[in-house]
Amino acid sequence: MENNNIDILGLAETSLNANTSKIFAKSISDRYVLYSSEGEKKGSGVRFLIKKEYDKYVQSFQHFNNRICYIDLYTKKRKLRIIQVYINIKENKKDQVLTLYNRIKAWTNEQLMSLTKDIIVMGDFNVKWHDFAFFNSSHWRFNIFNYFKSNLITDISTIFESDIHNLYTFNPHSPHLTKNKLDYIWVNTDTLISTFDSKILDVNLSIKTDHRIIYIELLYEELFYNKTDPKSKKNPSRTIYSYKDMKAEEGEWNWKNYNKDITDALENTSIKLTPNQIRNIQSIAELNQRWNQFQNVILNSAKKNIKNRLSKKPARHHHPIRDSQLHHDITILKGMITKSKNTNIDFDDRSTNGIKKIIEFTT
Known part of the structure; x- marks a missing residue:
């Protein structure tokens, strides 16, 4: 254990x-x-x-x-x-x-x-x-x-x-x-x-x-975490990232290594998604489970390649991961799945009119 x-x-x-x-x-x-x-x-x-x-x-x-x-x-x-x-x-x-x-x-x-x-x-x-x-x-x-x-x-x-x-x-x-x-x-x-x-x-x-x-x-x-837990209020901790110390390719803290570690991790067969796997996502639960995997990959690379420190002060802003393009794309995908449940559009209709409706829906 x-x-x-x-x-x-x-x-x-x-x-x-x-x-x-x-x-x-x-x-x-x-x-x-x-x-x-x-x-x-x-x-x-x-x-x-x-x-x-x-x-x-x-x-x-x-x-x-x-x-x-x-x-x-x-x-x-x-x-x-x-x-x-x-x-x-x-x-x-x-x-x-x-x-x-x-x-x-x-x-x-x-x-x-x-x-x-x-x-x-x-x-x-x-x-x-x-x-x-x-x-x-x-x-x-x-x-x-x-x-x-x-x-x-x-x-x-x-x-x-x-x-x-x-x-x-x-x-x-x-x-x-x-x-x-x-x-x-x-x-x-x-x-x-x-x-x-x-x-x-x-x-x-x-x-x-x-x-x-x-x-x-x-x-x-x-x-187990709860905002009303007195211990959580007494000793909150969060990770603060120092982006001003980041370099493009050289130095101990650089974006090249950050991007490389994320790319390598996402090639893992247990995480990597094919177009067919994306299409087969049927529920919010499955989408959230996939997002948890992606989130951990990004956080691991950030902690390794971006200069950071732990702070006991309460967080005032959301985590920088929410500003990432990946989080943006996942949020849009999640919204589209929710929205698609309430539409009568036939996504298998490949006629000119059907494709037009799909394009209008997705854009």
């Missing part, structure tokens, strides 16, 4: 008894808080490991059958529910699995019907992604995935991972077994807007597991 800067870690199939769990919790109590469902049987035991500074946001913790659990994190701004899952899919366990599915649905529906709908469902579902994506998705084992799909809850790694060959979480030690994706992080649209990145990573070799780890990076300020 320290090496990868993980704030909240979900664990499954821990198979620890109550005494062992207490000893472990005490050994890490100076840095972390453990929320756990104990179970000594193989495949049982789910838990959360949370950095101490985030424990103040934990409102409740519940578990069911030592296989699934959730925590609610409440702030003045948002309410986030995280559900941790371990499900052992077997044909002779169908009734038990469907019982777990129904409880996950109930916990999820509670959040979706509330005013604050942030929810993350994660863990080991033991359901192969390739089978669900490409074959018979009507099988009972895919029941929970079809529920997610119907409620616009998305498998986050399929959005951020562009290389399908890296889209696996089960990395078997046996050569007779094949790699596949069994672990997932599912998020609803509201949480997706606050998602900055997600990756599938290899686990440290010292940890005995045949699974990789999926992580999701959320925008901290989107979830």
Whole structure:
């Protein structure tokens, strides 16, 4: 957790008894808080490991059958529910699995019907992604995935991972077994807007597991920052950029390096957009998610190539990123998508009159 800067870690199939769990919790109590469902049987035991500074946001913790659990994190701004899952899919366990599915649905529906709908469902579902994506998705084992799909809850790694060959979480030690994706992080649209990145990573070799780890990076300020928070008022900080020290091409601070780093970063396949991908943007949530990626690229280059300092004084003006051409273009695109929902124009009409209407609409 320290090496990868993980704030909240979900664990499954821990198979620890109550005494062992207490000893472990005490050994890490100076840095972390453990929320756990104990179970000594193989495949049982789910838990959360949370950095101490985030424990103040934990409102409740519940578990069911030592296989699934959730925590609610409440702030003045948002309410986030995280559900941790371990499900052992077997044909002779169908009734038990469907019982777990129904409880996950109930916990999820509670959040979706509330005013604050942030929810993350994660863990080991033991359901192969390739089978669900490409074959018979009507099988009972895919029941929970079809529920997610119907409620616009998305498998986050399929959005951020562009290389399908890296889209696996089960990395078997046996050569007779094949790699596949069994672990997932599912998020609803509201949480997706606050998602900055997600990756599938290899686990440290010292940890005995045949699974990789999926992580999701959320925008901290989107979830936890609040203007009424007295700590935020007491110690606000912002980055001030010194443009007067910038040179065109030479010197430590120059626009050439700034532009080069942005160009190189935007060539990354997980960020780069093709014309077809732009046309396929269908929602404000997806557009905001794309903008979050672009925003981070610009900010990283600015912090590296433009002389800057941190200030404790309250910001009087908007961030300079809002003056960029990219932000201007994204804002126009966002407005066009919103406007297009309320028009009767047929964008597939390529007749002279149809093209004329499209040009008038876009200009």
